[in-house]
Amino acid sequence: xxxxxxxxxxxxxxxxxxxxxxxxxxxxxxxxxxxxxxxxxxxxxxxxxxxxxxxxxxxxxxxxxxxxxxxxxxxxxxxxxxxxxxxxxxxxxxxxxxxxxxxxxxxxxxxxxxxxxxxxxxxxxxxxxxxxxxxxxxxxxxxxxxxxxxxxxxxxxxxxxxxxxxxxxxxxxxxxxxxxxxxxxxxxxxxxxxxxxxxxxxxxxxxxxxxxxxxxxxxxxxxxxxxxxxxxxxxxxxxxxxxxxxxxxxxxxxxxxxxxxxxxxxxxxxxxxxxxxxxxxxxxxxxxxxxxxxxxxxxxx
Amino acid sequence: xxxxxxxxxxxxxxxxxxxxxxxxxxxxxxxxxxxxxxxxxxxxxxxxxxxxxxxxxxxxxxxxxxxxxxxxxxxxxxxxxxxxxxxxxxxxxxxxxxxxxxxxxxxxxxxxxxxxxxxxxxxxxxxxxxxxxxxxxxxxxxxxxxxxxxxxxxxxxxxxxxxxxxxxxxxxxxxxxxxxxxxxxxxxxxxxxxxxxxxxxxxxxxxxxxxxxxxxxxxxxxxxxxxxxxxxxxxxxxxxxxxxxxxxxxxxxxxxxxxxxxxxx
Numbered sequence: 001x002x003x004x005x006x007x008x009x010x011x012x013x014x015x016x017x018x019x020x021x022x023x024x025x026x027x028x029x030x031x032x033x034x035x036x037x038x039x040x041x042x043x044x045x046x047x048x049x050x051x052x053x054x055x056x057x058x059x060x061x062x063x064x065x066x067x068x069x070x071x072x073x074x075x076x077x078x079x080x081x082x083x084x085x086x087x088x089x090x091x092x093x094x095x096x097x098x099x100x101x102x103x104x105x106x107x108x109x110x111x112x113x114x115x116x117x118x119x120x121x122x123x124x125x126x127x128x129x130x131x132x133x134x135x136x137x138x139x140x141x142x143x144x145x146x147x148x149x150x151x152x153x154x155x156x157x158x159x160x161x162x163x164x165x166x167x168x169x170x171x172x173x174x175x176x177x178x179x180x181x182x183x184x185x186x187x188x189x190x191x192x193x194x195x196x197x198x199x200x201x202x203x204x205x206x207x208x209x210x211x212x213x214x215x216x217x218x219x220x221x222x223x224x225x226x227x228x229x230x231x232x233x234x235x236x237x238x239x240x241x242x243x244x245x246x247x248x249x250x251x252x253x254x255x256x257x258x259x260x261x262x263x264x265x266x267x268x269x270x271x272x273x274x275x276x277x278x279x280x281x282x283x284x285x286x287x288x289x290x291x292x293x294x295x296x297x298x299x300x301x
Numbered sequence: 302x303x304x305x306x307x308x309x310x311x312x313x314x315x316x317x318x319x320x321x322x323x324x325x326x327x328x329x330x331x332x333x334x335x336x337x338x339x340x341x342x343x344x345x346x347x348x349x350x351x352x353x354x355x356x357x358x359x360x361x362x363x364x365x366x367x368x369x370x371x372x373x374x375x376x377x378x379x380x381x382x383x384x385x386x387x388x389x390x391x392x393x394x395x396x397x398x399x400x401x402x403x404x405x406x407x408x409x410x411x412x413x414x415x416x417x418x419x420x421x422x423x424x425x426x427x428x429x430x431x432x433x434x435x436x437x438x439x440x441x442x443x444x445x446x447x448x449x450x451x452x453x454x455x456x457x458x459x460x461x462x463x464x465x466x467x468x469x470x471x472x473x474x475x476x477x478x479x480x481x482x483x484x485x486x487x488x489x490x491x492x493x494x495x496x497x498x499x500x501x502x503x504x505x506x507x508x509x510x511x512x513x514x515x516x517x518x519x520x521x522x523x524x525x526x527x528x529x530x531x532x533x534x535x536x537x538x539x540x541x542x543x544x545x546x547x548x549x550x551x552x553x554x555x556x557x558x559x560x561x562x563x564x565x566x
Contacts, residue, residue: 026365029380053442074425074440078341078378087437099426099537102364103398103446122403123446126486127476128426131383154485183366183385184393240382248378299373301382 004176004222006226008277009128011198012038015164015283022049022109022162023057026185027078028245030168031057031237034200036232038204040064041271052105052161052186056237056253059083059277060096060271067290070095071138071160073102080250084257089232099129100140106159108141108187111159112193120147120154132153167219169239172201173209182240183301191219200228206232212283232281232290243293246299249284305353312361319499321554322518323457324350325546326497327411330455335408336360336401338447341379342350343412343457345372348563353553362401363520364443366393367561398443401449405489410451412444414458417534419494419512421476423448423456424469428564441473443495448474453494459463468532500526502543506535516543 008084012035012105015021021039025031036057038119039047046068049058054075061067063085066105071202079110089095099110103123111119124142133142167187169178170247176201190196199219203225210217274280281290295301319345327347331337333356339348344362351374352359362368365379368390376384385391401407415438416424425444427437448454454476458464472478475486476493483492496503496512504515513535517526520543527534546554559565 003316026380027378031380063367072440074442074444076378078381081440090437091435099440101441102394102443103403106394106398111398122487122489123449125449125488126472126478127445127449128472129441129445168473181391183363183380185365186394187382188393189395238380238382240385244382245377260457271483293343297384299386 003174004224004227005204005229008034008064008200008228008230009037009042009227011226012044014044015039015044017045018047019044019163020050022050022165022190024052024165024167024190025051025055025057025172025234025237025280027055027235028080028250030239031055031234032168032200032236033057033235034233035166036060036200036230036278037271037274037277040267041068047151048107050162052102052190054083054268056084056250059085059257062086062089063257064267064271067095070097072097072098073100073105073107077250077254080247084254085263086150088260090162094268096137098136100133100280102128102186104301105160106133106189108157108160109186109189111157113189116158118156119159120156124155131219162194163198164198165217166198166200167191168200168239170217170239170257171203171205171209172199172200172227173207173221174226174227175207176219176227177207177210177217177221177224178219178224179210179213180218184218187204192223196225196227198226199224200230201235202233202239211252220282230277233277235284235293238301241295241300243290243295246284246289246293251298252279302510317551318565319452319518321546321551322543323347323497323499324554324565325550326502326543327455327457328354328550330360330497331356332497334395336362337409337411338362338402338407338443339411340413341384342413344413344455347457350550350553350557354550359550362397362407363397364394366391366397368397375559375561380516388549393550398446402446405450406422407451408453410454410490412454412456413448413475413529415454416464417456417464417496417508418469418476420467420478420480421456421458421496421512422469422472422477422478423474424471426471426473429470438443445474447489448476448489448493449488453491455497456493457497460500460526460529461508462529462531465529466560477505480510481485482510500529503534511535513537514540516541518543519545526538553554
């Protein structure tokens with residue numbers, strides 16, 4: 001059997017510039033930091049990014065100038081601040097951004113995951129979100145129509161089928177069977193909508209461990225193309241049951257992201273200045289820092 | 302701000318903070334046995350207070366896929382592990398926002414807002430300064446879905462003229478757009494029912510759907526309210542005073558729900 005366990009640089013090399021990638025983080029939780037750093041190091045350009053609620057990962061990619069089109073439900077870095085790079089790119093019109101909502105992005109992934117070409121929704125009506133989509137480049141993805149049975153009016157949303165979906169999970173086996181602990185936001189729909197699916201796992205476990213609680217398997221191995229094993233792969237964002245967010249580093253990031261020049265300094269120090277995620281973890285403070293952030297077993301953070 | 306420190310920050314007659322009056326007023330809007338989707342901050346504080354007092358069977362849902370959490374240690378956001386501590390269910394958007402909210406079983410959507418206008422339309426997407434320059438902020442996330450689909454919507458926010466304009470700078474989440482009924486707008490949810498601020502509890506006129514004054518917090522004068530609102534409010538002749546939080550409500554808020562004062566500033 002082909003081994004699915006691959007390095008992040010190996011996987012990112014297979015992603016052409018111009019791809020549509022879907023990212024599985026939410027604000028400051030389970031962000032694909034190791035993947036995003038490598039996309040930046042390998043300078044994968046003109047990406048389309050889709051995400052339910054964006055966070056640090058998408059802010060990094062947009063700030064690095066690699067995203068041409070963003071399809072999102074909104075987002076921020078929670079109490080640490082706004083997604084400065086995303087917001088600035090919108091203000092300077094250097095990014096084509098299509099605003100949706102948490103549920104409408106989730107529904108678009110769900111349609112993709114079910115092999116449907118569209119899905120009806122009752123959100124978005126009477127809002128500027130819908131008006132702007134209809135007036136802009138997103139117009140071909142939304143349409144008002146009626147139910148053929150009841151006549152009720154709906155917004156129809158085109159399915160989303162990203163070229164590659166990325167999800168960060170707590171555990172996976174070598175075949176890609178994944179278990180996610182804690183709330184999963186839109187991960188299942190987003191993962192299964194992808195034409196290709198890559199997971200980053202904090203821990204790789206024997207299949208026998210998965211077999212002990214198969215009801216917790218959210219993504220089955222046969223759907224997964226590659227498993228990247230990267231402990232602390234989401235830092236400075238949090239992974240429930242594994243580690244807390246690094247509040248100091250998130251504050252440092254927000255301070256740099258406020259200004260384009262300072263953001264470049266951040267990228268030079270923490271992305272271009274690190275050969276891989278292990279070097280980045282050293283830069284964050286190494287084992288001493290990681291030990292401080294490691295979750296305690298009752299609270300999970 | 303033209304309002305005196307006495308009414309805006311701490312209540313003039315006692316040591317009770319405006320935020321504590323807001324939390325208690327919010328809690329009183331939630332009834333036992335109802336299902337509520339809550340945002341972080343004061344909505345969450347108010348829903349926990351309701352649950353710990355008169356509404357033990359209130360079902361509290363977070364959009365990320367969490368039900369009935371017992372948040373601790375001041376979470377920084379919805380996906381913070383602190384916000385979903387000891388929940389009774391962990392699922393995802395499709396469950397909470399799809400099979401509950403979109404399904405039509407959510408009684409209350411409890412939201413914060415950047416701006417709310419006279420028809421209860423909410424903006425969380427962008428702000429425009431006087432020169433017309435746009436600054437983007439967080440966007441909808443689940444806000445538009447909640448405002449579209451919950452049976453009723455409660456907004457909790459600071460009372461400032463620029464936050465309560467005649468028309469929002471961006472209509473992220475619909476209320477009674479243009480004064481129209483929710484049926485006319487193709488929306489299943491019943492729309493905004495309350496706006497709770499640090500000055501008053503506001504509602505909406507059943508016919509015109511324009512925002513009206515339901516009660517003023519102790520020590521707030523109606524002139525102050527008018528000065529700090531960017532549109533004409535419907536003002537009844539007799540305006541009741543918002544009840545202060547009870548001793549037990551204050552104890553719960555200060556000692557158990559938000560001991561660090563992160564939301565009850």
